[in-house]
Each structure stands twice: as structure tokens, then as C-alpha cells.
Amino acid sequence: MEYVSTRGSAPALDFAGATLAGLASDGGLYVPREWPRFSADEIAAMAGLPYAELAARIMQPFVGDSLTPQRLLELTTQAYGRFAHKAVTPLRQLDQQQWLLELFHGPTLAFKDVALQLLGLLFEEFLGRGGDPLTIVGATSGDTGSAAIDAVAGRARVDIFMLHPKGRVSDVQRRQMTTVLAPNVHNVAIEGTFDDAQAMVKRMFNDPAMTGRFAIGAVNSINWARLMAQVVYYFAAALQLGAPQRKVAFAVPTGNFGDVFAGYVAAQMGLPVERLIVATNVNDILHRALTSGDYSQGTVTPTAAPSMDIQVSSNFERLLFDLNGRDGAALAAQMAGFEKTRAMQLTNAQREGAAALFSSARVEPEEMAQAIRWAFDASGELLDPHTAIGLHAARGAGIDPAVPVVTLATAHPAKFRDAVERATGQRPSLPARIGDLFEREERMIELPGDYDAIAHYVAKHAVPRG
Numbered sequence: 001m002e003y004v005s006t007r008g009s010a011p012a013l014d015f016a017g018a019t020l021a022g023l024a025s026d027g028g029l030y031v032p033r034e035w036p037r038f039s040a041d042e043i044a045a046m047a048g049l050p051y052a053e054l055a056a057r058i059m060q061p062f063v064g065d066s067l068t069p070q071r072l073l074e075l076t077t078q079a080y081g082r083f084a085h086k087a088v089t090p091l092r093q094l095d096q097q098q099w100l101l102e103l104f105h106g107p108t109l110a111f112k113d114v115a116l117q118l119l120g121l122l123f124e125e126f127l128g129r130g131g132d133p134l135t136i137v138g139a140t141s142g143d144t145g146s147a148a149i150d151a152v153a154g155r156a157r158v159d160i161f162m163l164h165p166k167g168r169v170s171d172v173q174r175r176q177m178t179t180v181l182a183p184n185v186h187n188v189a190i191e192g193t194f195d196d197a198q199a200m201v202k203r204m205f206n207d208p209a210m211t212g213r214f215a216i217g218a219v220n221s222i223n224w225a226r227l228m229a230q231v232v233y234y235f236a237a238a239l240q241l242g243a244p245q246r247k248v249a250f251a252v253p254t255g256n257f258g259d260v261f262a263g264y265v266a267a268q269m270g271l272p273v274e275r276l277i278v279a280t281n282v283n284d285i286l287h288r289a290l291t292s293g294d295y296s297q298g299t300v301t302p303t304a305a306p307s308m309d310i311q312v313s314s315n316f317e318r319l320l321f322d323l324n325g326r327d328g329a330a331l332a333a334q335m336a337g338f339e340k341t342r343a344m345q346l347t348n349a350q351r352e353g354a355a356a357l358f359s360s361a362r363v364e365p366e367e368m369a370q371a372i373r374w375a376f377d378a379s380g381e382l383l384d385p386h387t388a389i390g391l392h393a394a395r396g397a398g399i400d401p402a403v404p405v406v407t408l409a410t411a412h413p414a415k416f417r418d419a420v421e422r423a424t425g426q427r428p429s430l431p432a433r434i435g436d437l438f439e440r441e442e443r444m445i446e447l448p449g450d451y452d453a454i455a456h457y458v459a460k461h462a463v464p465r466g
């Protein structure tokens with residue numbers, strides 16, 4: 001399988017190359033040259049497979065010659081062996097139509113583990129074949145950071161520099177990052193928002209002064225391998241609910257558009273998806289884009305669902321590319337306009353193409369709290385604020401009652417204990433494996449939200465090429 005850039009001018013790479021490259025050198029994002037497709041019979045034959053086997057089966061066409069089927073299965077078995085639930089991503093029924101897909105049974109209690117546990121192993125595998133040591137530079141609004149750090153801490157030939165917006169992640173999220181004291185882990189709290197951090201990360205990929213000296217790598221969902229691993233749980237959930245004979249709708253709490261784009265990929269691969277419901281908080285750039293075509297960056301408002309406090313959604317570019325006839329030059333021009341003015345209008349083809357599969361909702365803080373209370377009353381389940389935003393959108397989406405609606409439960413409620421307690425009076429306790437989180441020593445540095453300061457820090461601590 002070959003990977004091409006959404007902006008059309010970076011060299012095409014194989015899977016291993018795209019995994020190590022992260023962002024394409026023309027500023028675009030890598031996507032497979034075409035979507036692999038499974039027949040209904042092939043999908044039906046996947047029912048009942050253990051998660052690691054299902055993952056290897058779905059990912060093999062994307063991985064191509066970069067890994068043998070046997071090696072890929074060994075890696076998925078190792079990655080998902082660390083999850084606290086045998087099903088890895090279990091489904092839980094809330095009422096006749098509503099289901100939760102629990103994606104938070106990995107080591108850091110958020111859906112990011114599903115992809116990052118595998119990505120850590122893929123880095124090790126591909127770096128073990130030679131080449132330059134990897135300097136990972138990432139941005140986090142809370143969950144990617146801890147999952148990525150857990151996945152690469154202590155691994156050879158990798159350093160990770162993780163930028164988070166100071167004071168804008170929950171205490172549990174921050175401590176999950178800053179209490180990992182492995183020498184290859186560098187936590188940086190920056191002044192500014194997640195969007196500022198993400199913009200600096202992308203800039204570093206296109207800064208010859210940095211890329212000339214260091215092999216810069218990505219753990220954010222700009223890295224295709226992240227999304228590839230997230231496609232699997234859409235299949236896992238739909239198969240349990242009757243696919244391929246029955247359609248399933250998914251509601252996805254959304255920030256960077258990675259998780260819901262993985263659902264789009266599942267649909268392109270042949271999974272019968274009724275609808276993908278994009279749920280945002282008040283940071284609603286995606287809701288505005290999908291309802292009126294207005295993709296313009298607003299200011300970021302801090303909320304109780306901080307991981308979705310995002311106003312530039314990286315992976316939206318992958319969707320726009322696909323909906324625009326995969327015309328890289330046209331998309332490069334459209335994105336250049338956005339980068340200049342921080343606003344753009346979707347074309348008719350993009351709007352109509354998106355409307356065929358996506359709906360969206362902007363969920364207000366009180367609606368989020370109501371959804372937490374509703375789920376608690378209906379099933380005794382405590383939801384984290386991000387999941388609650390998805391559930392609120394799911395219940396209001398007007399999906400045919402015969403179609404199951406699955407909300408992606410993207411984080412464990414204990415990561416956001418204050419918000420959950422405010423909504424329900426119940427304070428979720430930390431799972432035993434991180435029970436001592438608040439006694440652990442923290443290590444991080446604080447830097448201004450200034451590209452030169454960050455680049456200087458990375459250059460001082462990273463291992464150069466060669």
C-alpha cells in the first residue's frame with residue numbers, strides 16, 4: 001500500500017515510511033492511495049474474532065509489505081494484551097437503542113491507548129531496522145500526551161517532547177504525563193491553547209533547521225497509523241450488533257476529527273454505517289463546517305471536556321481531500337487560504353459529500369451534565385464529560401429506532417472527577433493501577449507559547465540524526 005499526501009506534492013511512501021514520517025513534507029497528511037474494501041462475506045467472517053486478530057485482519061491491507069501477517073498479529077496481541085478488559089473495547093447497552101463503546105480500558109484510561117499502544121511497538125519495529133533515532137514532537141489537550149508517553153517511555157532510539165497547554169488539562173491528565181520520569185520523556189507546559197501547541201508541532205515538521213538535524217516523528221492523529229488502529233473498533237462494535245446485515249450509527253465526541261474520520265474509513269472499507277454523528281462542545285468549528293460550510297477558527301473556550309477544546313481540526317483535511325476528488329493541488333490552495341486568513345468556506349462538493357454520512361451537534365455545558373445524569377439514572381454508568389457530549393448528540397440525532405446508536409466512550413470518568421461529581425454527586429475513584437498518582441513526583445518544564453523557545457529546547461535535548 002502506498003501513502004500520498006493530501007497536498008499532492010510530497011513523495012509517496014510505504015506504510016513504514018508514512019508511520020515514521022508523521023506529517024508529509026508539503027504540510028499535508030498521508031492517506032492510503034485507495035481505500036481497501038471488504039465484501040459483506042469477508043466482514044461476516046470476522047464476527048467473533050478476538051480483538052487482536054480482528055485488528056490484524058483489518059489493518060493488513062494498510063500495512064502491506066511493511067510487516068508480515070504473522071508479525072502484525074504478534075504486535076496487535078502484544079498491544080492489546082495490556083488492556084484491563086478481555087474484549088479490549090467492550091460494548092454496554094444503555095437502553096433499547098443507545099449503546100456505549102468503552103474505549104478506556106487501556107493503560108492511561110482513554111481511547112488514545114487503542115492506537116498508541118500499537119504505535120509504540122511499530123516505532124520500535126521500524127527503528128530496529130536502522131535509520132535515524134526518532135524525535136517525537138506532539139501536542140496534547142490531555143489524553144494523547146499520557147497515552148503516547150506510556151507507549152514510548154524507556155524505548156530505545158526515541159525521545160518524546162509533549163506540549164500541553166498550561167492549566168488547561170485536568171489534574172489527572174497532567175499527572176499521568178508528568179509523573180513518567182523516564183529519561184526519554186520531556187513534558188513541556190506552554191502558555192496558550194492546544195491549537196497553539198499543534199501549530200508549533202506542524203511548523204517543526206516543515207522547519208529545515210530542525211528536520212535537517214533531527215528525524216521528527218508524530219504521535220498525534222496526523223500520523224496515519226493512529227487512525228488505522230482506530231478503524232478496528234468500529235468493526236468490532238458493528239459486528240456485535242449484527243453487521244454486515246444490519247446498519248449501525250456512531251456518535252463521536254470530536255476535537256481533531258481523528259476518531260470520527262476512522263469511522264469514515266470503516267465505511268469506505270465496506271462497513272454498513274448508517275450515520276456518523278460529530279459531537280462538539282462549544283468549540284464548534286466542526287459543527288459550523290458541517291452545517292453551514294463555515295470552517296473558521298474561533299477562539300478556544302476552556303470547558304469541562306478539555307480534550308475537545310480545539311478550533312482547528314487537523315484530520316478534517318483528510319475528509320476534504322477525499323470529498324474533493326483527491327485533488328491535492330486544489331486542497332493545497334484551499335488550506336493555504338485557511339492558514340493565511342484562519343477561515344475557509346467548504347466547496348459544494350465537500351458539503352454535499354459530508355452531508356451524505358455525517359451529522360453534527362454542538363452540545364452546551366448543561367446538556368453535557370444532563371447526559372451524565374441520564375446515563376447514571378438509566379444504567380448506573382458514570383460517563384466522562386466527552387462521552388456525555390457524544391451521548392447527548394446520539395440521543396438527539398433522530399436516528400431510525402431500529403438502528404442501534406453507539407456512542408464512543410472516549411475516556412474513563414476518573415480522569416475528569418470534578419465535572420462528574422458536579423453533575424451526579426458521585427466522585428469516580430481512580431482505578432487501582434493509578435491509585436497513587438497524586439503521590440508521585442512530577443517533572444515538566446514551562447515555556448512561553450513561542451516557536452523559537454520550543455525548537456531551542458527540543459534541539460538541546462534530542463538525539464541528532466546519524
Ligand SMILES: Cc1ncc(COP(=O)(O)O)c(C=O)c1O
Nearest residue numbers: 143254255256257258259307410
Ligand atoms: C476523551 C476525548 N474524547 C474525544 C476526543 C476527540 O477526539 P478527536 O480529536 O480524535 O476528534 C479526545 C481528544 O482527541 C479525547 O481525549
Ligand SMILES: N[C@@H](CCOP(=O)(O)O)C(=O)O
Nearest residue numbers: 140141142143144220221307
Ligand atoms: N484531544 C487530543 C488532542 C490531540 O489529538 P490527536 O488525536 O490528534 O492526538 C488530546 O487529548 O491530546
